[in-house]
Amino acid sequence: MMRRFNVTGICVPEKNYMVDISGKIDKIRKLVDDQCYFTINRARQYGKSTTLSCLERELRDDYLVVSVSFEGLGIVSFESEANFCRAFLAIIRKALRFSDVSEDCKKGWSDPNVASFLDLSEHITNMCEPAPEDPGSPAHRERKVVLMVDEVDATSNNRVFIRFLAMLRSKFLARQNNKDYTFHSIILAGVYDIRNIKLKIAGEGADGLVHEEQRMYNSPWNIAVKFDVDMSFSPAEIATMLIQYESDHGTGMDITAVSDEIHSYTSGYPFLVSRICQCIDEELDKDWTLSGIQNAVLVIHKEKNTLFDDLIKNLENNKALYDFMYDLLFVGIESKFIIHDTLINLGHMYGFIREDERNKAKVTNRIFEVVLYDYFLSKNFTSKKQASMVLQNDIVKNGRFDMELCLVKFAEHYAHLWNERDAEFIEREGRLLFLSYLSPLINGHGFYHIESQLTDMRRMDVVVDFGREQFIIELKLWRGEAVHEKAYEQLHGYMGSRGAKIGYLLTFDFRNNARKQPYAKWIEYEGTRIFDVVT
Numbered sequence: 413m414m415r416r417f418n419v420t421g422i423c424v425p426e427k428n429y430m431v432d433i434s435g436k437i438d439k440i441r442k443l444v445d446d447q448c449y450f451t452i453n454r455a456r457q458y459g460k461s462t463t464l465s466c467l468e469r470e471l472r473d474d475y476l477v478v479s480v481s482f483e484g485l486g487i488v489s490f491e492s493e494a495n496f497c498r499a500f501l502a503i504i505r506k507a508l509r510f511s512d513v514s515e516d517c518k519k520g521w522s523d524p525n526v527a528s529f530l531d532l533s534e535h536i537t538n539m540c541e542p543a544p545e546d547p548g549s550p551a552h553r554e555r556k557v558v559l560m561v562d563e564v565d566a567t568s569n570n571r572v573f574i575r576f577l578a579m580l581r582s583k584f585l586a587r588q589n590n591k592d593y594t595f596h597s598i599i600l601a602g603v604y605d606i607r608n609i610k611l612k613i614a615g616e617g618a619d620g621l622v623h624e625e626q627r628m629y630n631s632p633w634n635i636a637v638k639f640d641v642d643m644s645f646s647p648a649e650i651a652t653m654l655i656q657y658e659s660d661h662g663t664g665m666d667i668t669a670v671s672d673e674i675h676s677y678t679s680g681y682p683f684l685v686s687r688i689c690q691c692i693d694e695e696l697d698k699d700w701t702l703s704g705i706q707n708a709v710l711v712i713h714k715e716k717n718t719l720f721d722d723l724i725k726n727l728e729n730n731k732a733l734y735d736f737m738y739d740l741l742f743v744g745i746e747s748k749f750i751i752h753d754t755l756i757n758l759g760h761m762y763g764f765i766r767e768d769e770r771n772k773a774k775v776t777n778r779i780f781e782v783v784l785y786d787y788f789l790s791k792n793f794t795s796k797k798q799a800s801m802v803l804q805n806d807i808v809k810n811g812r813f814d815m816e817l818c819l820v821k822f823a824e825h826y827a828h829l830w831n832e833r834d835a836e837f838i839e840r841e842g843r844l845l846f847l848s849y850l851s852p853l854i855n856g857h858g859f860y861h862i863e864s865q866l867t868d869m870r871r872m873d874v875v876v877d878f879g880r881e882q883f884i885i886e887l888k889l890w891r892g893e894a895v896h897e898k899a900y901e902q903l904h905g906y907m908g909s910r911g912a913k914i915g916y917l918l919t920f921d922f923r924n925n926a927r928k929q930p931y932a933k934w935i936e937y938e939g940t941r942i943f944d945v946v947t
Contacts (some may be wrong), residue, residue, distance in 0.1 A: 414660065417690035419683055423462045429689070431645050431682075432652035433463065434730060437470050439641045444471060444558055444597040448637045449584060451564075452601040455763025456722045457683035459643055460601045464560050472913070475558045476517070480507050483563035490570045492546055494527040500576075501526060524703075529579045540593040559595045565602030576663055577632035584635050600633075603761060644680030647671040653689070656877055665700035673705045679777035683719055687712055706877055713782055713859055720783050726762045727787070727946065733758055738788055740765075740773060741781075741862075742844045747773045778861040785862075789844075789851050807853050813878040815885070819945045820902075820932050822849050822918075826947045827930065842920045843887060847874070884912050890921040890946065900937050900944075906938055919946045 418428040440463070443450055454460055467478045480503040489499035501521055508518045526535050543555045553738055586592035651671040658665060680682040691708040692699055699707065727734045736755045739745040749767035751757050756773055759765040764784075768774040775781040809816050826845065850860065858878030876883040886903045890896070907915045921930070932945045 413737070415656070417657075417686050417693055417763075419457075419690055422465045423686075430462075431649045431685070433459075434648070436463065436641050436643065442468055443477070443637065443639070444599075444833050449580075449598045450600075450636045452599060452639055453565075453604055453761065454642075454643055455603060455761065457719050458460055458763065461562055461683035462682075462842065463643065464562055464599070464601055468560065471558055472511075473852045475556045476513055476937060477558045477560065478507050479560040479562070481562040482506060490572045493517070493529050493572060493575070496572050496576060497526045497532045497712060499529065500532065529575060532668055533583060535577055536595065537593045540595060542593070543725075546947050550554070554594045558597045558599070560599045562601045562802060564600040565604040565880075569636050576630050581632060581635050584921070599720050600636075604650050615830075643682070645678075645682060645685050646680060649674040650674055650680070650685055653666045653685075653836075655688070657693070661698070663698055663700050669702065670700055670705065675707070677778050681763075681777050681779075684712070684777065685777055687717075689920050703880065709779060710857075710859060712779065713786075722897065723762070723764070723780065723783065724787055727784075730758070730779070733762075737764060737784060741775070741785060741788065744843070747775045781858055781861055783849060785860075788849060789848050808857065811879055813854065813858065813876070813881065813883070815876070815883045816932075816943055818850070818853060819885075819916060819918060819943065822846060823930060823945055823947050825849060826920075842889070846918065850874075851936070870945050875910075882910070882912065883914075883916060884910060885916040885918055888919045890919050896946075900935070900942060903942060904937055904940055913939075914941050914943075916943045917945065919944075921946055 414426065415427055415429050415655050423430050452460055452463065453581075464479060464607065467778065471477050473665075485499060485503070504521045505518065508521060520539055523531075523535055524531050540555055540557050580594070580598060583592050583594035587594050621897070624900050648671070652668050654665065654667045654671060656665075658667060674685055674688050678688065688705060688708045688865075691711050692704050695711060696704055696707055705847045706908070727737065730754060735758065736747075740747065747756065749752075749756060749760075749765075749771055758767070758774065763776055765773045766776045775784065807814050847860070854860065854876060858876060860874055860876045862874055874887060876885065876887040884903070884907055886899065886906070888899050896919065898917070901919055907913070930946055932943070935942050936943050
């Protein structure tokens with residue numbers, strides 16, 4: 413059977429082209445061998461389920477791996493301890509049904525008398541107590557139980573589930589003192605970090621104090637060790653998947669160049685890596701070129717999918733996160749990447765941001781960046797107003813984008829806005845105004861991404877890809893003639909890093925009208941041409 417790229421559900425080597433994650437699996441296996449309990453919390457569609465599947469294959473010769481999911485378990489299962497205990501044993505039995513363990517082991521995980529966490533704790537003790545047989549026997553392996561629970565945060569706000577975690581924690585601590593038997597290792601996978609669960613307990617007591625029961629519930633999983641395995645894909649790891657594909661299809665692609673380009677758009681986000689490859693293979697006539705990758709990104713950018721829907725939902729549901737991402741993207745307010753900061757932690761958990769080389773918060777990848785920019789622009793009245801004022805066919809002629817005309821028209825439009833809005837708003841929202849103007853003009857045929865260089869929008873490079881052309885635009889604030897001359901040097905340096913001979917400099921001048929001298933002109937600078945526009 414011919415393999416294909418997969419972006420839905422678990423990937424398996426026999427059916428799908430997959431990145432070689434054996435190095436990541438080796439690191440996770442070390443945690444299991446060391447009897448660690450830990451959580452794998454990553455954003456949606458970050459390869460958690462596939463990683464657990466690959467880990468199960470790696471472990472099953474030495475451990476009894478019980479891999480279950482709480483997704484779809486139903487709220488009835490969490491209405492009482494008895495219901496949960498029955499449901500938990502039922503999903504274990506279902507998982508073991510398709511394994512090669514003995515029938516005695518499968519039957520052993522069934523006990524209709526288990527109706528409380530005390531009963532379940534004793535049952536786990538009995539099932540995990542080492543077998544008296546030779547350590548190399550199958551029975552011994554069946555007593556070294558590794559529990560994997562996927563989609564664990566689907567019910568992590570439930571009081572019964574919190575008590576279940578507390579029971580597992582108690583057994584783990586008792587095992588440390590050689591006073592209990594329990595699961596060899598437990599892995600909980602989901603978006604949220606289970607260690608951070610905070611459950612507000614009703615009825616704290618007339619004295620207003622937080623009692624021992626509340627403290628236990630507030631920290632049910634502090635036994636978990638740190639999980640710091642990088643689950644994103646590096647260019648070299650992406651190449652391992654393309655090598656498999658090239659072996660089957662012989663397209664002649666430049667695997668290194670293609671891997672690097674895919675990574676430049678995705679930063680190794682697993683879903684996006686696979687989706688670009690799938691799009692090229694199935695929708696773009698196997699165009700494994702840099703242009704083909706760009707076209708795949710355009711397709712993905714315009715499509716509706718659950719990953720993008722989830723990003724937007726999380727913004728809509730959290731005003732503070734909405735404001736934080738808006739300030740990061742449009743206002744240019746930088747934040748140190750301090751994971752203990754509530755908003756940084758939340759943005760990272762949802763997949764919005766990552767830490768860059770300067771220890772700053774940065775949007776996770778270029779695709780997310782454009783999706784988020786478009787989302788915020790769609791919420792902004794100015795973008796709708798501007799879209800109606802400029803016709804795309806004025807700027808796009810014969811399939812080519814006239815960036816010179818675009819900037820001239822924007823300068824004219826900006827002058828009109830200056831008379832309508834206060835200076836503080838214009839300065840703060842400068843990049844919003846320009847991107848609101850640009851976005852509808854390139855929509856459907858091109859896209860842009862941002863290279864922020866300094867805070868307060870003192871410098872921001874906008875790179876626009878349209879057809880086979882790339883336009884580099886530097887946005888700056890007017891800081892005087894000397895600083896403006898320095899901007900030529902900065903733009904020239906960035907153009908050189910991208911092999912460009914033409915660049916565009918757009919400067920926002922916020923002085924009063926009497927002192928402003930707007931202009932638009934071409935200049936020659938050290939063998940390159942720069943279109944210099946001062947609003």
